[in-house]
Amino acid sequence: MLAVENIHTYYGNIQSLKGVSISVKEGEICTLIGSNGAGKTTLLRTIQGLLRPREGRIFFNQKPIESLSTEQIVNLGISQSPEGRLIFPKMSVLENLEMGAFSRRDRLNIKSDIEKILTLFPRLRERITQKAGTMSGGEQQMLAMGRALMARPKLLLLDEPSMGLAPILVNQIFDIIQDINQEGMTILLVEQNARKALKIAKTGYVLQTGKVVKSGSAKELQSDPEVRRIYLGEE
Structure with a gap:
């Protein structure tokens, strides 16, 4: 459904995304995990047309969208619940x-x-x-x-939906995300809570200083020693 190919995005002269490529299949939950400043929100904003990439292509259902306005992208079927609500x-x-x-x-x-x-x-x-x-x-x-x-939307972008919430509400929000997905919604999820994100996702990507450093199925990422140590807090 979504293909991001070699995207380079800047804030002024500061490069935030350095050749990022990801894909999201129809009907799945795909998650982006990474530390603060890794470029996760920048990637969602670039997909949504709020930021313009200097290089790279973005395809939604095989249609290039990187030069479209945000309103046109929403009308095509991409909608976002932004960081900070x-x-x-x-x-x-x-x-x-x-x-x-x-x-x-x-x-x-x-x-x-x-x-x-x-x-x-x-x-x-x-x-x-x-x-x-x-x-x-x-x-x-x-x-x-x-x-x-x-x-x-056909594709829902969720940016840090659990940020600042009490644990009981975090569980509730993640249950709702799963319910939405089970009704057929494709979801690209950015989430600091890597443990919960990988638990409900089908696939995932790890962003680090504007680059994809790991990708695979959620199960593969859950069992990766480096992901377990850095993002899941396990020795």
Whole structure:
């Protein structure tokens, strides 16, 4: 579904991605793991069209997208729940979900899609008229994911969905990610919690200072001695 080929992305004169190549198959969860500053968020932002690569190609369902606008990429079927959630704090839960469907033309189906999101995230139903900025971190994360799903994506990019959450909420978020995937959604997951990410993923990549240093099935990465030592905290 997604093929990233030899991508080089810069912030000004500082190179963040140095020839990154990854692929994501339809229907799978693929995870990107790595330390802070490895380039994981930069890669998602480049795929989404928020950053322009200086070199390389990005293909979505065999179509090149590296020169398209973010809106065009969303309309093709790629949506992101960003790092830090970035919900609209002064808008209600309902208004945030409606914003997720901003670029859609099938206005008649939006109401039924909101109902699906509220079924997936029952906590949001309880908060439907509440201002998003007054909710807990876990509730805001659910809202960010729900807002991304309102675009009806074929590929969902999740950037650090467990960041700053209590362990019980982390488990809940990962259960929901698996539920979304089992309904057919392809997911590219960036996650600091490498143990949990590799547990639910089919494939994975390890990014280190802007380069892919390891890749393979999630099981292969889980059993790799270096991954176990650096990212899973095991001797």
